[in-house]
Amino acid sequence: MTLLAHDRYCDEIAHQVTQLRAVVTSGADLSATVPTCPDWSLEDLVRHMGGALRWVDTLVRTRAQENVPPERVPLAGGPEKRGDAAALDEWLARTGDLVVGALREAGPDTPVWAWAGVLNSGFWARRMAHEITVHRADATLAAGLPYEVGPDIAADALDEWLEIVQWAQRTLPEDPARDLRRPGGTVHLHATDTEAALDAEWLIDLGDEVIAWRRGHEKAAVALRGPLTSVLLALYRRLPLDSPGLEVLGERELLEFWLARATFG
Numbered sequence: 068m069t070l071l072a073h074d075r076y077c078d079e080i081a082h083q084v085t086q087l088r089a090v091v092t093s094g095a096d097l098s099a100t101v102p103t104c105p106d107w108s109l110e111d112l113v114r115h116m117g118g119a120l121r122w123v124d125t126l127v128r129t130r131a132q133e134n135v136p137p138e139r140v141p142l143a144g145g146p147e148k149r150g151d152a153a154a155l156d157e158w159l160a161r162t163g164d165l166v167v168g169a170l171r172e173a174g175p176d177t178p179v180w181a182w183a184g185v186l187n188s189g190f191w192a193r194r195m196a197h198e199i200t201v202h203r204a205d206a207t208l209a210a211g212l213p214y215e216v217g218p219d220i221a222a223d224a225l226d227e228w229l230e231i232v233q234w235a236q237r238t239l240p241e242d243p244a245r246d247l248r249r250p251g252g253t254v255h256l257h258a259t260d261t262e263a264a265l266d267a268e269w270l271i272d273l274g275d276e277v278i279a280w281r282r283g284h285e286k287a288a289v290a291l292r293g294p295l296t297s298v299l300l301a302l303y304r305r306l307p308l309d310s311p312g313l314e315v316l317g318e319r320e321l322l323e324f325w326l327a328r329a330t331f332g
Contacts, residue, residue, distance in 0.1 A: 071223050073175035076192035077167050079220050080120075083199040084163030087113065087206055091156045095210035098150070102208055103305045109209045113155060114145040116202045117162045123191045124166040127173050131180045166195065183234050197224040201303050208305070214296070218258075221299045222267050225256065228302060229271065229280045232329050236277045243328040249273040252321050255287035256302070258295035267295050273325070289317040304330070 090109075091097070097110040104112060121143045125135050137143050142162075146154040173179070175189030183190065200216055201224070207214040216224075235244040251274060258267035270285040271278055291298055293313035300306040301313060304326055308315050315322060 070189070070193065071219060073189055073192055074171070075219070076189075076196040077170050079196040079217070080170070080192070080199060081163055081167045083196070083203050084120075084159060084167075087116065087199065087203045088156050088159050088163075090203070090206045090210050090212060091152050091159065093210060093212065095212070097152060097155070099209050101205050103205045109206060110149060110155065112202060112205055112209070113159065116199055117145055117159050118143040119198060120162045120166045120195060123195050124162070124169045126181075127166070127169040127177070127179055127188050127191055130173075130177065132178070133180050134182075170195075183231065184238075193223070193227060196220065197227055200224060201300075201305065204300055204303075204305050216296055216299075218261050218265055218267065218295055221295045222258075222261075222265055225269060225299055225302060228329075228331075229269070229278070231331050233277055233280075235331060243330050247273055247278060247325065247328045248276060249321065249324065251288070252324075253285075253287035253289075254322060254325055255285060255290040256298055257284070257290055257292040258298055259292055260294045271325070273321075287317070289315065289319060289321045291315055291322060302326075302329075 091113055095109060098108050101107045101109055101112050107115065122135065122137065122140050125140045142158065146158050148154060170188060170192045173188035175187065175192065177188040178186055179188045179191065180186060181190045200220060204214050232244050235242040236247065253273065254271040256269040261267040266282045268284045269280055269282055270287060271280045291301060291313065297306055297310060297312050301308060306313070308322065
């Protein structure tokens with residue numbers, strides 16, 4: 068599958084940081100529970116996301132060839148004082164500048180340790196673009212704010228999600244994704260609000276030990292139809308299948324079977 072340009076991922080990280088900062092400074096209750104990540108408050112979520120960006124900045128900036136423990140990442144935990152929106156915003160802004168600067172300077176092909184077999188800085192640009200895209204959805208849901216994402220990013224995030232499921236099936240023997248095999252089971256994802264040129268439809272085949280998937284319009288045992296952003300968030304289990312605009316056609320149980328096991332993120 069063709070990736071987006073490295074600079075596009077970097078631009079999206081910068082954009083999503085700005086959008087996440089807007090949630091922090093919106094007056095939202097930082098202590099509110101995040102419905103889609105109920106173990107976290109909104110502030111916990113922001114600190115987690117900023118810490119992940121700080122970690123990636125350290126990996127890329129130092130050209131790390133092995134994992135860097137969180138305790139070695141400067142200011143990964145965020146401001147010392149909790150509940151201070153201004154301090155959290157300032158920290159997040161600086162974090163975004165650091166990681167985007169490091170990724171732009173490295174370009175896509177600099178060797179860097181990573182956990183999924185793609186050992187370069189380009190992996191981290193893509194991964195962080197999609198990580199913050201989904202976590203900003205968590206934040207906006209907690210704050211009751213509107214959410215949208217560019218269709219190219221949403222479609223690529225779905226591609227990456229399916230690649231991660233394949234990686235987990237191949238390499239993580241205890242991961243729930245190892246139990247996804249369903250002979251004859253096929254899932255069709257159909258975005259209803261995109262231009263044909265984007266080809267925002269997917270066919271997922273659960274028949275083997277590792278899923279197979281491809282872009283395209285094909286009949287399947289179950290189909291999930293709706294706006295691209297909603298389909299993305301449903302696959303990430305951020306929206307329920309009965310959300311407005313989403314439609315499930317065919318074997319709903321098969322789609323629920325998928326969602327219960329494809330649980331990364």
